[in-house]
Amino acid sequence: MELSGARILVDGLKREGVEYIFGVNGGAAMPIFDALYGETEVKLIPMRHEQGASHAADGYARATGKVGVALATSGPGATNLVTGIATAYMDSIPMVAITGQVFTHYIGSDAFQECDVIGVTRPICKHSYLIKSSDEIADVVAEAFHIAKTGKPGPVIIDIAKDAQNNEALFQYPETVNIRSYKPQVHGDPTQIAKAAALIKEAKRPMLYAGGGVVLADASEELQQLTLNTQIPITVTLMGLGAFPETHPLAMEMPGMHGSCCANYAFTDSDLIIAIGARFDDRVTGDLSKFAPNAKKIHIDIDASCIGKNVPVDVPIVGDAKNVLRELNKQVSTADIDPWRDQIQEWKQKYPFEYEQKSDIVMPQFVIEKIYEHYSDAIVVADVGQHQMWAAQYFKFTEPRQWLNSGGLGTMGFSLPAAIGAQLGCPDKTVVNINGDGSYIMTIQELVPAVTMKLPLKVFIINNMYLGMVRQWQELFHGKRYSAVDYHDNPDFALLAQAFGATGLRVEHPEDVEPALLKAKGITDGPVVIDFIVDEEENVFPMVPAGAGLGDVIRGLS
Amino acid sequence: MNPEERHIFSVLVENRFGVLARVAGLFSGRGFNIDSLNVAETHDKSISHITLVTHGDAQIIDQIYQHLNRLIDVIEVTDLSTAGTHVERELVLIKVATDDPQKRTEILQVAEVFRGRVIDMKPTSLVLEITGDEGKLKAAIDIFNTYGILELARTGKIAMLRGKEN
Ligand SMILES: Cc1ncc(C[n+]2csc(CCOP(=O)(O)OP(=O)(O)O)c2C)c(N)n1
Numbered sequence: 001m002e003l004s005g006a007r008i009l010v011d012g013l014k015r016e017g018v019e020y021i022f023g024v025n026g027g028a029a030m031p032i033f034d035a036l037y038g039e040t041e042v043k044l045i046p047m048r049h050e051q052g053a054s055h056a057a058d059g060y061a062r063a064t065g066k067v068g069v070a071l072a073t074s075g076p077g078a079t080n081l082v083t084g085i086a087t088a089y090m091d092s093i094p095m096v097a098i099t100g101q102v103f104t105h106y107i108g109s110d111a112f113q114e115c116d117v118i119g120v121t122r123p124i125c126k127h128s129y130l131i132k133s134s135d136e137i138a139d140v141v142a143e144a145f146h147i148a149k150t151g152k153p154g155p156v157i158i159d160i161a162k163d164a165q166n167n168e169a170l171f172q173y174p175e176t177v178n179i180r181s182y183k184p185q186v187h188g189d190p191t192q193i194a195k196a197a198a199l200i201k202e203a204k205r206p207m208l209y210a211g212g213g214v215v216l217a218d219a220s221e222e223l224q225q226l227t228l229n230t231q232i233p234i235t236v237t238l239m240g241l242g243a244f245p246e247t248h249p250l251a252m253e254m255p256g257m258h259g260s261c262c263a264n265y266a267f268t269d270s271d272l273i274i275a276i277g278a279r280f281d282d283r284v285t286g287d288l289s290k291f292a293p294n295a296k297k298i299h300i301d302i303d304a305s306c307i308g309k310n311v312p313v314d315v316p317i318v319g320d321a322k323n324v325l326r327e328l329n330k331q332v333s334t335a336d337i338d339p340w341r342d343q344i345q346e347w348k349q350k351y352p353f354e355y356e357q358k359s360d361i362v363m364p365q366f367v368i369e370k371i372y373e374h375y376s377d378a379i380v381v382a383d384v385g386q387h388q389m390w391a392a393q394y395f396k397f398t399e400p401r402q403w404l405n406s407g408g409l410g411t412m413g414f415s416l417p418a419a420i421g422a423q424l425g426c427p428d429k430t431v432v433n434i435n436g437d438g439s440y441i442m443t444i445q446e447l448v449p450a451v452t453m454k455l456p457l458k459v460f461i462i463n464n465m466y467l468g469m470v471r472q473w474q475e476l477f478h479g480k481r482y483s484a485v486d487y488h489d490n491p492d493f494a495l496l497a498q499a500f501g502a503t504g505l506r507v508e509h510p511e512d513v514e515p516a517l518l519k520a521k522g523i524t525d526g527p528v529v530i531d532f533i534v535d536e537e538e539n540v541f542p543m544v545p546a547g548a549g550l551g552d553v554i555r556g557l558s
Numbered sequence: 559m560n561p562e563e564r565h566i567f568s569v570l571v572e573n574r575f576g577v578l579a580r581v582a583g584l585f586s587g588r589g590f591n592i593d594s595l596n597v598a599e600t601h602d603k604s605i606s607h608i609t610l611v612t613h614g615d616a617q618i619i620d621q622i623y624q625h626l627n628r629l630i631d632v633i634e635v636t637d638l639s640t641a642g643t644h645v646e647r648e649l650v651l652i653k654v655a656t657d658d659p660q661k662r663t664e665i666l667q668v669a670e671v672f673r674g675r676v677i678d679m680k681p682t683s684l685v686l687e688i689t690g691d692e693g694k695l696k697a698a699i700d701i702f703n704t705y706g707i708l709e710l711a712r713t714g715k716i717a718m719l720r721g722k723e724n
Pocket residue numbers: 383384385386387388410411412413435436437438439440462464466467468469470
């Protein structure tokens with residue numbers, strides 16, 4: 001049967017099991033929005049800004065492991081999606097972004113609302129397609145979803161000319177996808193895995209270093225097995241938090257710039273690092289010349305280009321973390337490393353995350369501790385800044401996909417729309433959004449759809465009236481010259497929430513923190529926003545200054 | 559710093575629009591250099607062959623190899639500099655000034671030495687076609703420079719692995 005291109009697209013999305021599509025309407029995408037009108041299988045979620053649409057699709061994907069879908073019109077609609085696409089790309093999140101494009105005969109003529117989306121997004125997507133004819137749509141949709149979710153996941157763009165949306169073609173959805181030039185390597189080389197097992201046997205000070213790749217590969221179980229089989233201490237990065245329970249005695253908590261002293265000292269003294277789905281990011285390693293000088297490195301990653309990129313590797317293993325860990329688990333046993341484990345425990349006890357409690361003012365870390373106490377099972381979506389680091393430090397994550405944040409790009413404004421996507425994807429979970437006053441206002445408009453859909457989001461603003469993370473750097477490295485970070489002109493976020501139709505609360509005293517959190521728990525018919533007015537000039541510690549070695553961590557207190 | 563090396567990559571790609579931009583973007587986005595680049599359709603119309611000459615230390619060359627492989631439209635990447643012995647050729651067109659008719663005969667004799675072919679001749683200039691490897695072309699260009707080169711265009715290197723012995 002002949003169907004319009006837009007209809008073919010929507011039917012293709014159904015074949016891919018898409019539940020939600022987040023979008024903002026506009027001229028060049030109208031046929032697609034029309035095809036979605038009244039659809040109940042693929043539900044259209046109108047957002048208030050395309051950036052919100054792409055972050056919502058991303059949050060949905062992070063929370064569920066399925067492909068998130070965003071939709072926008074050409075030109076400004078498409079460029080507004082860009083930040084969300086780049087955010088997803090940096091964290092390898094499976095996403096399909098669909099944009100309307102001007103009529104084919106206008107392409108290249110600087111037509112109204114024309115933008116070369118393929119050109120603009122080339123370096124920030126896994127792949128992209130420009131569709132000029134309706135009969136290409138079915139194949140491209142199938143390929144796009146296949147590429148987005150296999151191998152190292154990532155965003156794929158489908159840019160569809162308006163006439164291709166309107167014109168009719170035969171709907172023939174491919175049963176399988178076979179791309180001759182795209183064959184991700186999922187199984188690790190057995191000889192390399194055997195080498196890794198041998199190194200693990202010999203090591204005296206080994207450590208596991210796991211990243212977001214473990215979460216993406218759904219390999220947390222295998223990681224936990226490896227840790228328990230070997231009894232080797234483990235550090236999990238900001239992107240991987242929850243892949244191994246932070247409450248376990250072997251957990252050293254996150255490494256890096258604001259990571260635990262224990263994990264950073266362990267890197268510095270270790271003789272074997274087993275990296276799994278982690279990429280030796282500069283925020284983790286600090287000065288590379290001082291990073292883990294005595295350690296051999298095993299690196300397991302699905303992306304060969306990630307291995308050896310920052311740090312020379314002794315045993316590279318290209319493959320899917322789940323498969324590789326399964327094989328590795330068959331070849332390892334409890335490591336005979338008692339003195340090293342004792343050393344780790346000593347560091348852990350000596351240098352926990354800590355702060356100075358105050359009686360007259362709310363400490364941001366205290367708020368996070370209390371959130372953890374009352375919402376320990378929640379999905380936590382953080383924004384970017386000091387509050388993100390405090391959330392990572394003081395909330396003890398125990399499940400994969402429980403912690404969502406923009407780690408790679410560090411995109412302010414990510415969290416509220418991402419929380420919407422997460423809540424829709426996981427309706428039975430409580431979703432807590434830990435936001436900053438600066439970040440919140442960047443995508444605050446997305447409170448509108450959250451209210452409309454009566455999503456029971458818990459939006460907790462750690463309000464220090466500053467772009468706090470930047471202010472901290474200015475305090476430490478720019479002689480307290482607080483250029484463009486003072487946010488004392490913030491609106492009253494509680495009142496503003498009420499104006500949006502949400503519940504808005506303001507907390508200014510430490511004794512009010514807990515009652516407010518409990519009250520928020522009881523509000524389930526829509527979002528609740530709590531504006532926590534916190535100590536303005538509190539800093540995040542420990543801190544490895546940019547360019548310093550991990551051993552030079554500033555511990556902060558005393 | 560590790561020593562820099564020149565490498566020739568032979569890359570088979572899907573013959574689609576936008577593929578070259580993806581390959582070029584991979585280099586520009588990472589600050590890698592392209593020394594020369596040649597792209598054309600192969601005997602199979604759905605596949606294009608790219609010969610790409612680049613340089614960098616071992617780590618950069620490895621990154622280039624990996625990133626080329628990572629592009630969805632790339633079917634196969636071979637680093638000819640390490641994969642075995644290869645053959646390579648480049649073609650150059652040189653327009654040489656012949657204002658002085660005396661010089662013309664001399665230029666034609668020089669062209670002969672390089673097995674050059676004259677493909678255009680005008681009262682004040684002629685266009686030569688010369689094929690060869692890098693060393694030969696450099697020698698030719700150096701000599702013709704002494705006569706005055708008006709215009710020069712080269713294809714960039716094309717290369718492939720030698721056939722198997724048996
Ligand atoms: C879109 C964007 N712009 C600028 C930055 C740089 N930046 C990083 S953290 C930060 C401060 C965030 O302020 P806020 O949300 O109030 O969080 P806080 O650090 O105060 O907890 C800024 C401006 C960024 N990461 N993203």
